[in-house]
Amino acid sequence: MKNYVEKLFTLVLIRDKTRVLLGYKKRGFGQGRWNGFGGKVEAGETAQEAAARELGEECRLMTAPDNLAKVGELEFTFEESDTLMDVKIFTTNTYTGIPTETDEMRPEWFPLENIPYSHMWPDDELWYPIFLRGNKFKGAFHFKGHDIILSQSLSEVEAF
Numbered sequence: 682m683k684n685y686v687e688k689l690f691t692l693v694l695i696r697d698k699t700r701v702l703l704g705y706k707k708r709g710f711g712q713g714r715w716n717g718f719g720g721k722v723e724a725g726e727t728a729q730e731a732a733a734r735e736l737g738e739e740c741r742l743m744t745a746p747d748n749l750a751k752v753g754e755l756e757f758t759f760e761e762s763d764t765l766m767d768v769k770i771f772t773t774n775t776y777t778g779i780p781t782e783t784d785e786m787r788p789e790w791f792p793l794e795n796i797p798y799s800h801m802w803p804d805d806e807l808w809y810p811i812f813l814r815g816n817k818f819k820g821a822f823h824f825k826g827h828d829i830i831l832s833q834s835l836s837e838v839e840a841f
């Protein structure tokens with residue numbers, strides 16, 4: 682068992698009755714894939730504050746940190762590194778602004794029956810159904826590279 686270096690990240694997924702808002706990552710980690718909005722939690726900020734900040738930076742939507750509800754927590758590890766990514770996943774239906782393309786992300790609304798899983802991280806098709814049912818979840822995925830999941834655990838939880 683490796684000694685992992687834990688790094689905190691956030692993801693914000695915004696959905697309405699029929700659609701989910703995703704961003705196409707134009708550069709950096711996860712480039713070329715559709716994902717929620719998020720990034721690193723910086724020193725001195727809470728996960729909710731980081732999530733609200735990244736949502737604004739990546740697609741110009743604004744929300745108060747307290748409006749972000751925790752819906753999931755995922756851990757990602759990799760064969761090739763000692764990094765453990767601890768990703769806290771939030772959602773909100775209280776925000777202002779229009780999803781706007783930035784240097785980082787191109788936002789687009791996808792109908793729930795047409796989520797582009799083949800152009801997303803491979804874990805997503807496993808936990809999105811739980812998220813879209815309105816349930817909370819915890820999971821861990823061990824990757825080989827960025828495309829192969831060697832092992833995984835995923836469970837629904839009552840509360841965080």
Ligand SMILES: Cc1cc(-c2ccco2)c2oc(N)nc2c1
Pocket residue numbers: 690691692710711716717719720757766768802803804805824
């Ligand atoms: C390995 C991995 C990382 C992330 C990530 C990077 C930043 C925030 O999350 C993922 O996001 C999703 N949906 N699957 C993911 C897999």
